[in-house]
Amino acid sequence: MIAQLRRNDTLRYKIFGRHTGLRVSELVLGTANFGMAWGHGAGPEEARRILDTYADQGGNFLDSSNGYQGGESEEFLGELLEGRRDDFVVSTKYAVQTDPSSGVLVTGNSRQAMVASVEASLRRLKTDRIDLYWNHVSDGVTPLEEIVRGFDDLVRAGKILYAGLSNFPAWRVARAATIAELRGAVPIAGIQVEHSLVQRATEQDLIPTSQALGIGVVAYSPLGGGVLTGKYRAGKSDSRRDEAWAGAGFQPENSPQRTAIIDTLLAVAKEAGVTPGEIAIAWVAKKGSLPIIGPRTLEQLKSNLAAAKVSLSPEQMERLDAVSALPLAYPYTVLDDPRIKGLITGGKDDQIDPPPYPVA
Incomplete structure (x- = not known):
């Protein structure tokens, strides 16, 4: 059997977890490439074309961070959303530096950093509320009681609507969800994790935890930082893979298993008559996560959106699962x-x- 293509060109909607009635599109538009502060990315006009095309296809879920492009990502969104703010679920994050001037008191997970960051993000986004506010990465020292209470206070103040945790270990996610439940605080609505054919450790504890607790899952880097597009196999080197976050998001082809994964991915893509990237994104979606696509150009966006039309056969899923399985x-x-x-x-x-x- 070969992968089937959906006839409908528009994105479908999912209910985000079991603690919200929020209707979000099946592909999330990541905006880390909106801006040029990192020395690469999309300028204002290209960012507008990307957002407009995403919206035309039914996309409504935007993901940003105070740390993307030194704050330019949020600033671009603030400009682009004028007049249509209520058409989108706007999510952003706190915990990391916005720029080199961000010091010890405005970074990390503390309530002080949370409050300072949310106010700055609201100004950059030119909005009165953030729909989904993520703690970007666990600092390992701030008590979860403090984080949960901070989120709850922001909801009560009307600054945010929903709360989520990104890059947290499963035991901290479970404890945060339990604290929120027992105290009647705003629930942990979602987690954001790295998930792809070359990063499946998420499936051991984080995804089962979210499923058991009714927490929505958003998956970043479904293309393994670009390695699953196959372009590096074709000799198309791109220094940008090492620039953003000092290359932290790139998963190199550095093991026999990863070579076998990419071989199988290319074979399945050839059978289906689509790109390897489309298969890689479709695989993540099939696992139940909402993949974040983070295009830098309109061409990349169109290729990413095409993944929503791919329906992998059980046999293809089995092959991809088997070759990428972790012990x-x-x-x-x-x-x-x-x-x-x-x-x-x-x-x-x-x-x-x-x-x-x-x-x-």
Whole structure:
């Protein structure tokens, strides 16, 4: 069987997690490339073309950060959204430096950094509220009680509507969600994680945690920083892969498994008559996450959007899953062992229908 293409050119909508009624498009437009402060990106006119085309296809979920392009990403969005603010779910983040002048008190996860950052982001975005506010990355020291209370205060003040955690370990996500539930605070609506054919560690704990707790999942870098487009295989080197975040988002082809992943990806793309990037994004979407696409040009956007029309066959998913699989880690080496499953089900494991989601 080969991948099938959807007839409808417009994006479909998903309900974001089980704690909101928020209707978001199946592909998220990442705006890290809106601006030129990093020395590369999209200028104002190209950014407008990208946003307009995304919106024309039904896209409504925008992802930014105070740290993208030294704040220019948010500034561009503020200009581009004038007159149509209510057509979009605007999400942005705090915790990292906006520019080199951002000091110790306005970075990290503290309430002080949160409040300072949200006010600055509101000014840059030219809006009265942020629809989804992400804590960009765990600092490992701010108590989750402080983070949850800070989010709740911002919701009560009308500064934000929903809260999420990005780049947090699963145990911290679970604790934050539990604290919010027990205290009647705004729930943790979503997590943002790296997820792709070359980064599947997310599937061990973070995605099952989100499924069990009803938390929406947004997946960044579904193209592995570009390696899953196949362009580096074709000899099209691009220094930009090493510039943004000092190259932290790029996943190189540096192991026999990654070579096998890209070989299989190219083969599936050839069978389907689409690009490897479309297959890579479609694979992430099939796993239940909302992929973030982060184009720098209108051409890249159109290629990314085409992924929404790709429907991978079960056989193709099986091949991609098999070649990219990671070895089980404890405790799953025990929990997924058929012998253990037999012991805890009285030998009836194959006769028990599991629930649709993991149970918390």
